[in-house]
Amino acid sequence: MNIAVCICQVPDSASAVAVIDGALDMTRAAWVMNPYDEFAVEEAILLRDRFPGSTVTALGASPESGKDLLQKALAMGADRAFDVRSFSPLQDPFQTAWVLAEALRNLYGEALPDLVLCGRESLDFQNASVPAMLAGMLGMVFTGPVSALRAEGEHLELERETEGGTELLVARLPLVISTEKGLNTPRKTGIRQVMEARKKPLEILQASQPPPPKVSLESVETVSKKKRCRFAATPEELAGMLHADGHFRHISGED
Amino acid sequence: MAYYLVFLEPRNGLVAGVSADVWHRVQEQLFSGDRVAGFVAGSLSSGALDVLQGSGTVHHALSGRPAVPSDMELCRMLSELVRKEGCTDIFMAATAAGRRLAPAIAATLPASLLAGCTSAYPDEKVCRRYIHSGSVLAAYRPQSAIRIVLQGREHRRVTFSSLERPRCVAFQESPGILRDAAPLIRAIIATSSSEDISEAGIIVAGGRGMGDAGRFAMLEELANLLGGSVGASRSAVDEGWRPHSQQIGQTGKSVAPELYIACGISGAVQHLAGLASARTIVAINSDPYAPVFDVADYGIVGDVREVLPRLTDAVRDVLRKK
Ligand SMILES: Cc1cc2nc3c(=O)[nH]c(=O)nc-3n(C[C@H](O)[C@H](O)[C@H](O)COP(=O)(O)OP(=O)(O)OC[C@H]3O[C@@H](n4cnc5c(N)ncnc54)[C@H](O)[C@@H]3O)c2cc1C
Numbered sequence: 001m002n003i004a005v006c007i008c009q010v011p012d013s014a015s016a017v018a019v020i021d022g023a024l025d026m027t028r029a030a031w032v033m034n035p036y037d038e039f040a041v042e043e044a045i046l047l048r049d050r051f052p053g054s055t056v057t058a059l060g061a062s063p064e065s066g067k068d069l070l071q072k073a074l075a076m077g078a079d080r081a082f083d084v085r086s087f088s089p090l091q092d093p094f095q096t097a098w099v100l101a102e103a104l105r106n107l108y109g110e111a112l113p114d115l116v117l118c119g120r121e122s123l124d125f126q127n128a129s130v131p132a133m134l135a136g137m138l139g140m141v142f143t144g145p146v147s148a149l150r151a152e153g154e155h156l157e158l159e160r161e162t163e164g165g166t167e168l169l170v171a172r173l174p175l176v177i178s179t180e181k182g183l184n185t186p187r188k189t190g191i192r193q194v195m196e197a198r199k200k201p202l203e204i205l206q207a208s209q210p211p212p213p214k215v216s217l218e219s220v221e222t223v224s225k226k227k228r229c230r231f232a233a234t235p236e237e238l239a240g241m242l243h244a245d246g247h248f249r250h251i252s253g254e255d
Numbered sequence: 256m257a258y259y260l261v262f263l264e265p266r267n268g269l270v271a272g273v274s275a276d277v278w279h280r281v282q283e284q285l286f287s288g289d290r291v292a293g294f295v296a297g298s299l300s301s302g303a304l305d306v307l308q309g310s311g312t313v314h315h316a317l318s319g320r321p322a323v324p325s326d327m328e329l330c331r332m333l334s335e336l337v338r339k340e341g342c343t344d345i346f347m348a349a350t351a352a353g354r355r356l357a358p359a360i361a362a363t364l365p366a367s368l369l370a371g372c373t374s375a376y377p378d379e380k381v382c383r384r385y386i387h388s389g390s391v392l393a394a395y396r397p398q399s400a401i402r403i404v405l406q407g408r409e410h411r412r413v414t415f416s417s418l419e420r421p422r423c424v425a426f427q428e429s430p431g432i433l434r435d436a437a438p439l440i441r442a443i444i445a446t447s448s449s450e451d452i453s454e455a456g457i458i459v460a461g462g463r464g465m466g467d468a469g470r471f472a473m474l475e476e477l478a479n480l481l482g483g484s485v486g487a488s489r490s491a492v493d494e495g496w497r498p499h500s501q502q503i504g505q506t507g508k509s510v511a512p513e514l515y516i517a518c519g520i521s522g523a524v525q526h527l528a529g530l531a532s533a534r535t536i537v538a539i540n541s542d543p544y545a546p547v548f549d550v551a552d553y554g555i556v557g558d559v560r561e562v563l564p565r566l567t568d569a570v571r572d573v574l575r576k577k
Contacts, residue, residue, distance in 0.1 A: 014388035014505075015524055024391065035506060097362060123505060125386050129368055138364035139329060144355040147499070161500055162351040163451045164266075181506045182499045191317060214367040216499035218381055218394045225389070225527065229538070229554045235562050238537070238555050239569035247514050247535060250456075251482055 001054040003044045005078065005133070006100050007037040008062035009069045010124045017124075019222045038186035039179035044117050046076040046153060046184065047246040055079050057107065059205075061090065061099050062122075067202065074197035076190040082107070082205045085184070091213040093125075093167025097133035098210040104138065106205065112138060116176040120145040128178075135176035145169055145180040157245050256288040257377070260342040263293050263313070264352055265323075267413045268300035273348035273454070275306050281346050282309035292334055292356065293421060296324050314426035326347065328353070332361045332428055337364060337401065349407035357405050367397030370405035371509075377402075388505050388528035407453070407511065408452065410417065410547050435441040448459030452501055458512045458533075460503060461491055462526075464519020464540065464559055467494035473563040474518060480570055486510065488520045503529040517560045522547025539563070 008086040011017055011029035018025040019191060021115040033041075041058065058073035060066075070081035082226060084103045089095045116135070121128035128145075135142035147166075148159035158169045161180070189197075232238035261278045264271040270278075281291055291311030297302075304313055316324070318334055324332070333356075337345065345360065347353040349370065361368040368448055372382035373392075381394040382404075452458055459478040474485050487497035489504060503510055505525040511532035518539045520526060527550060530536065538551035541558050548554045556560055 011387070013524070014390045014528065017387045017390060019391060092360070093368070094362065123388065126258050126388075127358075127368075127370065128354060128372075128440060129361070132355055132368045133362035136330065136359040142355060142359060161349070163454070181502075211365075212398065214361065214365055214399050215369065215382075215395045215397055218396045220391050220393045223385070223390060223531075225531075225550045227536070227550055227552055229548045229551045232553065235555065235557075235565035236569040238553060239566055239573050242514075242537070242555060242570075243336075243573040248481070248570070248574060249375075251480075251564060253326035 001047060001051045001115060002108065002109075002111075002113040003047060003056045003115045004056060004104055005040050005044045005056060005063060005073065006060045006116065006118045006130070007035070007041065007058055007060050007069060007073055008034050008119075008122050009060070010034045010122055014123075019220050022221075024220055031068070033069055034119050034122045034124075036123070036179055036181070038076075038119075039181065039183045040117040040119050040150060041073050041076050041078060042184045042186040043149060043179060044115075045187075047115070048077075048079075050085055050151060052101055057082065057085055057113075059100060059103055061086070061096055061103070061207070064125055067104065071194070071197050071203055072189065074202065075193040076187055076202045078200075080201045080203070082203055084205045084207055086207045092209070092215050093127045093129035093133055094214045095210040097130045099207040100134050101137040102132070102210075104134075104206050112140065112174060112208075114173045114175075116140065116174075118176070118178045120178045120180050131176055133176040138176070140174055140176045141171065142176045143169065143178075145178045147180040147182050149177070149183060200236070256290075257286075257344050258340065258342045259285075259311075260291070260333075260340070260345045261291065261293045261346040262345065262353065262356070263307075264348060264350060265295060265297045265303075268297075268298065269303045269521055270295065270306055270349065272348060272352070276413050277346050277348050278307055279309065280406065282311075282417065283413065283415045285310075291421070292336070292340060292342065294333060294426065296329060296332065296426075298418070304421070304423055307421055308415065308419065309421065310417075310419050311421040313421050313423045315423055316426040316428065317461060326355055326359060329355035329356055330363055332426065333360055335428065336426065343401060345401070345403045347403070347405055349405040351559075353405055357403050361403050365399060366401035366403050367399040368403045368405070369395060369397060371407060372404065376404055376480075385531045386471045388524060389531035390524070390528075403513045407509075409504040420444045425439060443563040452484045452486050452503065453508045455484035455510065455512055457481045457516075458486045459483055459515045459516045459518065460486035460488065460505075460511055460520060461518045462488035462498070462520030463494065464521075465491060465496065466519070466560070468494075468561065473559070473567070477516070477563065477570065479516070480567060481576070483514070488523075488526050492517055495572060505529065517547050517551070518563065520547055521545050521551060539566075 017031040118131040293313035296316040369382040507530040
């Protein structure tokens with residue numbers, strides 16, 4: 001099974017992100033692998049180990065990705081990694097998906113990978129669009145975020161959350177799957193794995209210039225969530241305050 | 256002039272309530288010369304479209320085979336309809352299906368995808384939305400001639416009413432469009448009893464401070480009384496006290512209730528990330544310095560074991576007197 005995993009880096013904490021002169025300032029941020037992408041890498045490795053002859057290829061296309069991110073994927077167990085470089089920073093999910101789709105076509109040709117795994121969303125911009133866009137561009141089927149995956153020969157049994165509960169799906173490869181929290185427990189990497197990862201191939205893949213972005217980031221401002229909290233001395237007083245301020249308006253008197 | 260297309264999601268043979276809301280919000284924002292179309296696929300109960308008020312034409316795709324078309328088929332049919340009709344703005348509810356479909360269509364057409372806008376696009380020409388876990392508000396400007404807007408619960412309630420009704424026409428796919436594009440076999444749909452907290456108007460949520468799984472019964476009682484749902488912090492989910500589907504925050508759900516009651520939750524940034532669109536926040540915590548009080552509108556310092564039963568009784572009392 002040919003498995004490709006698309007990963008990116010995000011600031012380890014949103015509190016390190018600042019807005020200076022109307023632009024995002026990330027200089028205080030420390031970068032980590034997007035937590036959702038860890039589930040994708042872990043799942044890829046679990047599948048590879050179950051199906052002999054499989055290969056896991058990690059691709060990173062975010063400008064900050066660079067070596068650290070891909071080295072981490074290699075340390076977790078990916079077989080090879082590609083740092084997908086673009087001439088200018090990617091500006092929206094469309095450009096990111098476009099560059100990844102091109103990279104996958106270059107690497108796999110018309111055959112495409114059997115499975116493309118992505119995190120549900122990246123925790124910086126939280127668009128949750130790249131996986132579905134990538135699938136659309138490659139003409140592959142996208143399952144949406146899955147919280148359980150069981151491989152049964154040619155078929156995968158998947159679970160995904162919807163408004164009404166959990167949907168149980170049976171799907172045939174090839175597929176693009178995005179990973180939800182709880183799918184697995186991503187492994188920790190130690191010195192030994194990091195040293196071994198250095199011996200694995202990490203190559204640079206130059207992307208062509210993507211089409212213009214479909215949305216542009218026009219301005220940013222920091223949000224202050226601080227409110228003036230009104231404290232109640234007793235639970236009874238709290239209930240009275242909430243009632244007086246109309247917070248129970250819509251509830252009927254009969255319970 | 257805008258030509259809106261609203262994707263109407265079927266649910267049990269009817270039009271999903273959230274889709275009808277999107278339809279009516281679009282009707283509300285029409286200027287003269289604007290047009291509206293709807294699209295719905297699959298078999299519907301008779302009269303299913305009667306919930307839709309206002310002008311326009313609903314295109315109903317009834318292809319006979321599989322009752323529920325795959326995402327890929329929906330994507331092709333919608334893209335074809337947009338091109339044929341010349342639609343400029345596609346509106347969809349931000350349901351699980353909508354979130355899969357919208358980016359797929361955006362990549363196919365291509366179109367500008369606007370999701371999670373806090374401002375009512377297109378009243379404002381930009382989409383303002385939270386990024387970086389709710390710490391930054393960003394304004395995005397669409398660059399394509401076609402826009403796709405995913406609307407969640409963060410939008411105002413609709414009050415639209417009209418005597419007009421849309422007309423319904425059959426949608427004819429071009430021959431060949433429905434090639435074998437459905438390798439996704441839907442085996443079973445296990446509908447669990449868990450209500451969807453991302454749609455809840457009132458949420459009573461518990462954190463590590465609840466102490467154990469059993470005490471969530473107190474939250475359920477209060478939530479039932481208020482007609483709300485129970486949510487949880489990641490710590491409570493990690494402890495196994497609640498299912499992941501109830502987790503609120505950066506790696507859980509984003510919620511937009513009118514009233515959010517946080518019980519034994521410290522107020523970590525990752526938790527608050529899911530609360531950017533919550534209107535009023537009430538905090539119950541034994542630590543007067545808990546960060547949750549910085550973002551709360553109302554607070555009470557105390558032990559949940561003592562506060563919650565008394566609060567529930569007091570709420571029941573004020574509701575009775577109403
Ligand atoms: C990448 C990442 C993603 C994350 N995503 C999420 C997420 O999606 N959602 C989320 O919630 N967290 C998330 N977290 C975790 C988050 O940082 C916090 O650890 C978590 O929210 C804490 O949960 P808590 O408030 O229930 O527990 P604690 O922080 O342990 O707080 C418990 C609170 O209960 C109070 N308390 C204790 N006993 C009582 C009592 N008897 N009565 C009243 N109050 C009492 C305490 O004073 C304290 O304030 C994430 C973290 C990371 C690193």
